[in-house]
Amino acid sequence: MKKKEDYLDREKFDGLILTRNLSSKELDKAKDELAEARRRIQSGLSDRDRLAAKILQFKLKLKDYLKKDDFDPNMRFSSCLVQYVHILDIKRRAFAEEIDIDETELSQVINKHRPPAEYLFIRLEIHSNNNIPANWWYKLIEKEKEHHISTDKGLRNQQKKHVRKKLEVTV
Numbered sequence: 251m252k253k254k255e256d257y258l259d260r261e262k263f264d265g266l267i268l269t270r271n272l273s274s275k276e277l278d279k280a281k282d283e284l285a286e287a288r289r290r291i292q293s294g295l296s297d298r299d300r301l302a303a304k305i306l307q308f309k310l311k312l313k314d315y316l317k318k319d320d321f322d323p324n325m326r327f328s329s330c331l332v333q334y335v336h337i338l339d340i341k342r343r344a345f346a347e348e349i350d351i352d353e354t355e356l357s358q359v360i361n362k363h364r365p366p367a368e369y370l371f372i373r374l375e376i377h378s379n380n381n382i383p384a385n386w387w388y389k390l391i392e393k394e395k396e397h398h399i400s401t402d403k404g405l406r407n408q409q410k411k412h413v414r415k416k417l418e419v420t421v
Contacts, residue, residue: 304337305381312382316389321397327390328360334374334382349373366391 272280295303315325323329335345342360346353351370358364366387375384399405 301337305378308333308337309382312386312390316386316393321393325390326362326394327366327387328362330387330390331374332360334378349377 292300312325312330315322335342338345340348342356343353346356349370350373355364359366359370368388371384371387374387375382
């Protein structure tokens with residue numbers, strides 16, 4: 251009986267999963283049909299729905315990245331902040347006003363001339379209506395620092411001269 255149920259479940263998905271190789275012509279046609287279906291769906295969305303979809307996509311992207319051990323230079327705090335402002339589709343000046351920071355400070359943080367202050371993480375969480383937690387923004391900074399500490403050979407060489415004695419054992 252169980253095998254029959256499994257077979258019936260597989261049958262449900264046969265229409266959704268391509269079980270054969272498509273020719274390039276068929277593949278192009280399928281891509282065009284999918285693109286057209288997406289356009290029809292998206293044309294019916296309100297601006298609010300579009301924003302919600304973009305924020306959700308950004309949130310899931312952040313969540314996935316923060317779960318991974320690997321560092322991605324495209325996911326630095328500053329890059330993610332730029333992405334967030336871009337999703338909002340507003341000028342940086344207007345965004346700085348919305349979170350009550352000086353436009354210069356925002357620019358310095360984005361251009362990596364200045365580290366973000368702790369209050370910025372909180373304001374970003376509040377601005378996102380708690381969709382993107384403050385600790386996620388902070389973890390982006392932690393991940394950058396972790397990568398920097400583990401890969402900066404110049405810093406290691408510079409600091410070696412300050413250590414007078416090392417342990418005699420390795421475990």
